Structure formats: structure tokens, C-alpha cells
């Protein structure tokens with residue numbers, strides 16, 4: 001059976017992921033993501049009404065025109081998890097393919113939200129929910145799609161595996177190796193080892209942290225760090241405000257729990273806080289009951305209520321961990337909300353600054369503004385969602401793949417992975433395929 005892999009997006013950047021695998025007459029697409037930084041750099045761009053080709057020209061979504069070079073029919077579009085750099089282009093590209101979108105239940109709910117907002121294109125692809133551990137047949141030449149449970153900074157992440165007569169093709173984006181996640185099951189290393197013994201033709205790897213030594217800690221480590229930080233504030237009788245990634249359901253859950261432990265009522269504030277946590281709650285994820293407020297006018301009314309009832313009784317969990325100019329924390333820092341920050345009030349960033357000049361500048365500005373009001377900043381209470389080098393070593397050991405394709409980075413970001421793979425006996429151009437966006441690798 002012919003096997004080809006088209007590396008469409010996310011091979012020159014972290015963002016706009018998209019990869020297609022052709023096995024005989026059948027094609028499976030993994031991820032259709034958005035590169036948000038290419039959108040945010042322009043002021044006030046609303047992508048909902050934009051045409052795909054304009055977004056491709058901006059570098060915001062994958063250039064999928066290379067798909068016409070693959071001789072087969074798309075059987076499934078498979079987003080690995082609900083981050084925008086993996087699902088954000090589905091509303092712009094999926095309608096071109098007569099194929100279902102197959103993902104875990106939480107991911108599919110987020111895809112639904114996203115295609116509901118779309119204004120330019122209709123969307124009538126079937127949405128199919130499949131949980132980790134399950135499989136589905138692909139085409140009629142004996143291929144099968146399997147979801148292996150992995151752990152990442154969003155719940156219900158999986159690594160899809162396409163089983164072909166020539167061996168397994170594993171799409172390894174995005175994950176860390178977490179044996180004590182706060183929500184959900186640990187990474188299924190037993191299954192990866194089993195697939196490794198059966199034979200892996202190709203492994204596509206998440207190289208986000210390939211240049212970092214050591215091991216990425218468990219979410220449980222960030223949880224303990226957060227517990228220590230919030231417990232240290234138990235006797236403080238002023239304002240405490242916390243922020244994190246709205247999509248990071250496990251972290252938001254920890255915030256809610258520790259807030260209550262120190263005698264404060266948590267309230268989730270901001271449109272994306274309400275969207276992600278509300279979806280998790282509706283889907284029966286192990287998530288506490290909590291007040292959530294999404295719209296600006298209601299948010300301001302809630303902040304007014306907090307001030308009236310005494311801000312020492314509350315812990316607002318807000319959007320704005322990257323200092324985004326329109327997010328709630330930044331508005332609070334600018335004094336544009338009814339919430340008054342006083343000298344000594346605490347602001348907890350349970351997030352890392354995404355290392356990108358726009359983010360760094362905005363976050364710097366937000367912290368300066370908070371400081372000017374006298375607020376004290378606690379930052380970097382976080383662990384990464386991506387494997388570091390020893391995780392990559394362990395995955396190679398478990399899978400023993402014939403071919404490797406580094407992904408989810410740019411050329412310099414791949415270098416640590418190329419070193420590691422070369423040490424393990426892989427050879428550039430033979431079985432280690434460093435590539436760009438828009439290439440097709442002929443495997444069999």
C-alpha cells in the first residue's frame with residue numbers, strides 16, 4: 001500500500017497545525033489549526049467573516065491547496081484536542097472535504113462552538129464523537145483509526161493512530177507525560193508500548209519543547225504550587241485576583257478549590273472563561289459548581305457586587321494572563337472596571353508568558369499598570385503542556401518508529417529533536433524527515 005504524508009501547516013511555526021496521511025485510496029487529515037499571532041498582529045480583525053484564501057495569505061490558516069496533489073479521498077478530519085492552533089481553521093477549510101470531523105466529546109463541543117460563529121462558509125460535515133481507547137474503520141483496505149489517551153493542558157486530548165497494513169502512523173501532537181493529571185486518566189503508555197511492539201511505520205512528534213532538557217512536570221506540580229501560593233494569602237484581608245488559560249479546565253478547577261479553602265467565593269469572569277468551563281460543566285466533566293459570568297455588562301455588575309459585599313470575600317478568576325489589551329485583567333489594571341485594586345492586593349498569574357514579542361510587550365504593560373495601582377504580582381505558577389527532551393527519549397524507546405517527522409516548531413525549534421534522534425541512530429534524509437509546510441513525504 002502507498003503511504004504519503006503531507007506536512008501542510010505547523011512545520012514552520014507553533015500554530016496552524018495540519019497534516020494529511022494518505023494510505024492507499026484513503027486520506028486522514030490530522031488537525032486544522034489557526035495561527036492566532038498572525039491574526040492578533042492586525043488590529044480588530046474579525047476572522048469569522050473572512051475568506052480562506054485571505055487567511056492563507058496572512059499565514060493564519062494552513063495552505064491546504066497541496067491536498068489536490070494527494071490521490072485519494074478524505075475519510076476523516078481528526079482534531080487532536082480543543083486548542084485553537086489545532087481546531088481554529090475547521091470552520092474555514094473542512095467544508096471543502098466530504099468527510100466527518102472525528103474527535104473526543106469535549107473537542108467536538110468546542111468545534112461546534114467554532115463553526116456556529118462562522119459567517120462566511122456553511123458547515124455540514126458530520127461531527128462524530130469518539131473517546132480515547134476507541135477505534136473506527138477507515139476506507140475498505142483494512143485501515144483503522146485509534147485514539148490513544150494522552151495528557152496536555154486541555155482535557156480529553158488524544159494522539160490519533162492510523163493503523164495501516166504497512167504499520168502504524170502515530171500523530172503525536174500535543175502532549176506531556178502526566179501520570180497524575182488533575183482531571184482524566186494518565187497518559188496511556190502501556191498502549192503506546194504495545195503499538196511499538198506491533199510496528200510503527202512513522203511517528204510525527206510535538207517538538208514545542210524539544211530544546212528543553214529534562215522532564216515536563218505533572219499538572220499536579222502546578223496544582224501544589226498554586227495551593228502553596230493561595231494558602232500563603234489566607235490571612236490577607238484585601239483583594240486577590242487570579243488568571244490562567246480559560247481552556248485549562250484542570251487549572252481553573254484547582255483555583256476554584258483553593259479559593260474556597262481560604263474562605264473566598266470564586267467567580268469565573270470573562271467570555272472565554274464562561275465558554276470553556278461552561279462546556280466542561282455541561283458535559284459532566286469532574287468540575288465544581290461555580291458562578292460564571294461572560295458578558296461585559298454582567299461582569300461589571302458582578303464586580304460592583306464584589307466591591308459592595310467586600311472584596312476580601314471573593315476571588316475573581318479572570319481572563320488576561322497574557323496581558324491581552326481587551327481582556328478583563330487588563331481593564332482592571334487600567335482602572336476601567338468597578339473593581340478597585342489597592343496597595344498590597346494580590347494578582348496571581350497561573351500561566352507562563354508565551355515567548356513572542358507581542359505577548360511579552362502586552363504582558364509587561366499589564367504588569368506595570370497593576371504595579372502602578374500597588375498590586376503585588378505572583379507569576380509563572382505553571383507547568384508546560386508539552387514534552388521536554390526526556391519525554392521524547394521515552395516515546396522513542398516505547399514506539400521504536402521506522403520514520404520520524406518533527407512538527408509543531410520552526411527549524412531552530414526542531415534542532416534539539418534532530419540531535420536526540422541522531423543520537424538514537426536516525427539519519428536526516430533517510431528516516432528522519434525535517435520538513436516545511438507544503439511538502440509531501442513518500443514513505444512507502
Ligand SMILES: [Zn+2]
Pocket residue numbers: 081083152174385
Ligand atoms: Zn495544544
